Amino acid sequence: MPTGVGFWSTGPSSNSGQSIGNSTLPPEGPRAVPYTLDFSLTAGYTINVSDLLSSGPGKPGLSAIQGFYADNSASTTSLVITASTTQQKISVPASSQGYVPILSPTSGTITVQSAGGVVVYLDIYNVPLPAILWNAAATFSFVSGGTANGALKTADMNIAPLINARNISLTNAIDVNLVYRAPTTLLYDGLVTAAGNTVLTAALNAFAPIHGIAVTPTPNIVQAAAGLNSISIQINGDNLASVDFWVPAAVPATPTNQPATVFTFPTPLSNPAAAGNTIDANMTTALTTGGVRVIIYGNNS
Numbered sequence: 001m002p003t004g005v006g007f008w009s010t011g012p013s014s015n016s017g018q019s020i021g022n023s024t025l026p027p028e029g030p031r032a033v034p035y036t037l038d039f040s041l042t043a044g045y046t047i048n049v050s051d052l053l054s055s056g057p058g059k060p061g062l063s064a065i066q067g068f069y070a071d072n073s074a075s076t077t078s079l080v081i082t083a084s085t086t087q088q089k090i091s092v093p094a095s096s097q098g099y100v101p102i103l104s105p106t107s108g109t110i111t112v113q114s115a116g117g118v119v120v121y122l123d124i125y126n127v128p129l130p131a132i133l134w135n136a137a138a139t140f141s142f143v144s145g146g147t148a149n150g151a152l153k154t155a156d157m158n159i160a161p162l163i164n165a166r167n168i169s170l171t172n173a174i175d176v177n178l179v180y181r182a183p184t185t186l187l188y189d190g191l192v193t194a195a196g197n198t199v200l201t202a203a204l205n206a207f208a209p210i211h212g213i214a215v216t217p218t219p220n221i222v223q224a225a226a227g228l229n230s231i232s233i234q235i236n237g238d239n240l241a242s243v244d245f246w247v248p249a250a251v252p253a254t255p256t257n258q259p260a261t262v263f264t265f266p267t268p269l270s271n272p273a274a275a276g277n278t279i280d281a282n283m284t285t286a287l288t289t290g291g292v293r294v295i296i297y298g299n300n301s
Helices: 049-053 160-164
Strands: 032-038 044-048 067-072 079-083 088-092 096-101 109-114 119-125 132-135 184-192 196-201 210-217 227-235 238-247 261-269 279-283 292-299
Touching: 032 044, 032 109, 044 049, 067 079, 088 096, 109 119, 184 196, 184 279, 196 292, 210 227, 210 238, 227 292, 238 261, 279 292
Parallel strands: none
Antiparallel strands: 032 119, 044 109, 067 096, 067 119, 079 088, 079 109, 096 132, 184 292, 196 279, 210 261, 210 292, 227 238, 227 279
């Protein structure tokens, strides 16, 4: 007779399931318990769940454990977290940081192991948060497909040009590596460096209707004399969008990304029927280093 694969044939017969604290709002309010784990002293640490759930003066007072934040950015090896009662094992990749939900019971232990030999920071918290990991040694990215180098997908027509420009304006102007999907269509993507008129693309009527334009100066942008510069995007001399931006006379010691300026057209611009229509960029002052990235995108629908 074939061996069964149900719960009673694979798990302990005396166990009807473990209590976990996920997807609940803690009555004590959001709390996190921080740990500084020095793996140059030992390869593993054990945290008693009962200590985390203990209440009183000087006690954590968590009613549930729902996840943890791990800073494994300094380590060249994975950080492994195991909940003893649920037997859940989570591996945080080397050189990464992030928030991870955990199926943690109301008893047992949480072990944290690493062969990296460095200090790792861990915060165990009591609120439900989505899983997100990023590689601290590379471009910031959201988890997709279970890896730390994935990407956030969007179909938002207003976000699409920012994604194309790889420039989401955050506090520290960090590049965000994102991807987008239809209905956006990339019509033009290039750098403008010269003063005066630059033809971006000819035979405009061959392209889909224009839904928006994104203009982004590169971080290393420089012109002969520091001052205000300006660029206008035109169709046959008719102005569609203009952007003013400050340009230094030398590359800064620490170049920073400049935010993209995005122009969207709720009703996509129809293309003239006559052949030879062009999209042009007209810039006031020539650039000696860097350029202004112009992205023109359309709509498949």
